[in-house]
Amino acid sequence: MIIEPRMRGFICTTSHPKGCEQNVKNQIEYIKSKGNINGAKKVLVIGASTGFGLASRITSAFGSDAATIGVFFEKAPSEGKTASPGWYNSAAFENEAHKAGLYAKSINGDAFSNEIKKQTLDLIKADLGQVDLVIYSLASPVRVHPVTGVMHRSVLKPIGSTFTNKTVDFHSGKVSEISIEPCSGDDIENTIAVMGGEDWGMWIDALKAENLLAPGATTVAYSYIGPSLTEAVYRKGTIGRAKDHLEATAFAITDGLADIGGKAFVSVNKALVTQASSAIPVIPLYISLLYRIMKEEGIHEGCIEQIQRLYQERLYTGYEVPVDEKGRIRIDDLEMRPDVQEKVAKLWIEAVTENLSEISDLEGYRKDFHNLFGFEVGGVDYKEDTNEVVNIESIG
Ligand code: NAD
Ligand code: NA
Numbered sequence: 315m316i317i318e319p320r321m322r323g324f325i326c327t328t329s330h331p332k333g334c335e336q337n338v339k340n341q342i343e344y345i346k347s348k349g350n351i352n353g354a355k356k357v358l359v360i361g362a363s364t365g366f367g368l369a370s371r372i373t374s375a376f377g378s379d380a381a382t383i384g385v386f387f388e389k390a391p392s393e394g395k396t397a398s399p400g401w402y403n404s405a406a407f408e409n410e411a412h413k414a415g416l417y418a419k420s421i422n423g424d425a426f427s428n429e430i431k432k433q434t435l436d437l438i439k440a441d442l443g444q445v446d447l448v449i450y451s452l453a454s455p456v457r458v459h460p461v462t463g464v465m466h467r468s469v470l471k472p473i474g475s476t477f478t479n480k481t482v483d484f485h486s487g488k489v490s491e492i493s494i495e496p497c498s499g500d501d502i503e504n505t506i507a508v509m510g511g512e513d514w515g516m517w518i519d520a521l522k523a524e525n526l527l528a529p530g531a532t533t534v535a536y537s538y539i540g541p542s543l544t545e546a547v548y549r550k551g552t553i554g555r556a557k558d559h560l561e562a563t564a565f566a567i568t569d570g571l572a573d574i575g576g577k578a579f580v581s582v583n584k585a586l587v588t589q590a591s592s593a594i595p596v597i598p599l600y601i602s603l604l605y606r607i608m609k610e611e612g613i614h615e616g617c618i619e620q621i622q623r624l625y626q627e628r629l630y631t632g633y634e635v636p637v638d639e640k641g642r643i644r645i646d647d648l649e650m651r652p653d654v655q656e657k658v659a660k661l662w663i664e665a666v667t668e669n670l671s672e673i674s675d676l677e678g679y680r681k682d683f684h685n686l687f688g689f690e691v692g693g694v695d696y697k698e699d700t701n702e703v704v705n706i707e708s709i710g
Contacts, residue, residue: 315700317330317331317396317700319684319687325589325593326687326689328396329397329398329402329688330396330402330687330691331402331405331406331700332691332694332698333685333687333689333690333691333694334406334688335402335405335406335409336688336691336692336693337688338368339406339410340691342410344618344622345373345376345618348622348626350377350378351373351378351625352632353377353630354445354446355379355380355446356442356443356447356528357371357380357382357445357447357448357449358382358385358434358438358445358449358521359371359374359384359385359449359451360448360450361385361386361425361451361452361453362382362386362420362449363386363388363403364386364403365451365588365589365617366451366586366617366620366621367449368617369616369617369620370449370534371449372618372621373618373622373625374449374625375411375416375418377626378625379416381417381418381442382411382417382418383418383419383421383434383437383438384404384419384420385420385425385430385434386400386404386422386425387422387424387425387454388401388422390422399686399688401422404420417442419437421433421434424458426457426458426459431516435520435524439524439526443526444525444526444527445521445527445531446528446530446531446532447531447532447533447534448517448518448521448531448534449533449534450517450534451535451536452513453509453588453590454508454509455467455468455508455593456468456508457507457508457513459507464507466503466505466507466508467504467508468504468505468507468508468509468553468556469497469501469504469505469552470547470551470593470594471496471497471547471551471552472494472496472547472551472552473497473551475496476493476494477493477494478491479491479492479543479547480596480662480665481595481599482598482665482676484592484602484676484679484683485680487671488667489599489667489670490667494547497551497552501552502552502555505553506556508556509557509560510556510557510559510560511535511559511560512559514533514535514560514563514567515563515566518567518578519570522570522574527571527574528574529575530575530576530577531576531577532576532578532629533576533578534578534579534581534624534643535563535564535578535579535581536580536582537560537580537582537583537642538557538582538583539582540646541650541655543596543600543658544600548594548597553594561580561640561642563578564580564642577635579637579641579642579643580642581624581644582642582643582646583620583624583645584615584645584648585600586616586620586682587679587682588686589686599662599665599674600658600662601679602674602676602678603658603665603673604658605674605675606661606674607654607661608654609675609678620645623645629643661674
């Protein structure tokens with residue numbers, strides 16, 4: 315079968331197994347090129363199939379020879395339909411890990427549920443005994459609460475007043491003004507329920523209760539801050555409240571791990587093109603301008619470069635982990651550099667449909683977006699007939 319990208323709104327409904335495999339191989343090669351990291355050896359990654367979570371799994375496995383268990387929610391291929399990219403990524407990751415003699419198993423299902431938690435705990439118990447690093451990298455629009463059964467939906471809205479600003483349809487390159495009405499009702503509570511720290515805490519409690527966390531175990535979840543340009547819709551909006559909650563949860567988890575000397579961190583990461591971020595209005599325009607400036611300055615990073623730096627220069631230096639005044643690890647330092655932000659803010663004012671391809675890296679944005687689904691990846695022959703059967707038994 316020849317697979318082509320099929321776009322529907324902000325998502326692509328097809329994905330390419332060979333392209334996804336090549337993306338994973340490229341990330342592995344990058345990690346190998348950076349040398350050994352003196353990191354954790356038994357690692358659980360929750361949200362392990364795409365974006366920052368996949369990069370974390372690859373960095374642990376190929377930077378520190380770690381055994382990894384990955385949890386994610388992805389669609390397997392079915393009659394006439396491709397799998398979701400995270401499924402192909404994970405199949406490719408497992409292939410490569412096994413070839414390298416590394417333990418790697420995956421659990422495909424709803425990480426918010428008691429069932430998937432239990433399956434994961436059982437697998438750790440049976441195969442690894444304990445884990446010494448837990449990466450929490452879920453991005454989801456919904457969560458069925460495991461205790462109440464209520465289905466919470468997160469929203470991306472400002473709080474208090476309508477937010478009006480520029481946005482871009484990155485497929486067409488059309489810049490327009492968008493107005494987003496403020497949240498109402500239970501929007502804030504629901505967004506916190508989905509993207510806040512409660513589920514992270516539940517995972518760590520469950521692991522600890524069964525003595526599956528090694529002494530000194532570390533857990534890391536990912537957050538975002540970003541510039542004043544996006545503040546109303548991101549950090550000071552409903553999603554920001556969830557991130558505040560996630561960040562506060564780190565302290566509560568650390569308190570709960572005192573007896574085993576464990577620690578929880580939130581790492582603030584850079585804005586990047588992922589399935590999660592492309593759905594947020596205003597953010598794609600910001601990222602297109604940011605990419606332009608960061609590439610010009612030679613300081614652009616993708617997920618894998620970010621996580622490599624997180625491990626090598628923050629988590630596993632042999633010294634205390636450096637944090638900001640709020641206790642957070644910062645690997646968004648290059649994005650937030652004042653000179654970078656000043657340049658982005660200037661371009662933001664200038665940006666219109668007519669000049670966008672000139673002043674922004676819209677092309678880079680589009681390419682990264684296609685890459686997420688395994689398309690436009692260098693070295694892949696897209697005319698070749700694709701063999702759909704990739705190591706299906708080992709995942710899910
Ligand atoms: P992503 O969409 O690439 O990855 C999300 C992961 O969560 C996937 O592995 C997916 O399978 C998994 N997942 C979703 N729902 C699930 C469920 N119910 N059960 C099990 N797995 C599920 O997203 P990402 O951008 O890598 O985001 C990960 C984290 O990083 C989020 O907390 C996000 O806020 C944060 N972050 C993102 C950016 C950015 O610009 N993309 C920047 C900073 C921080
Ligand atoms: Na992720």
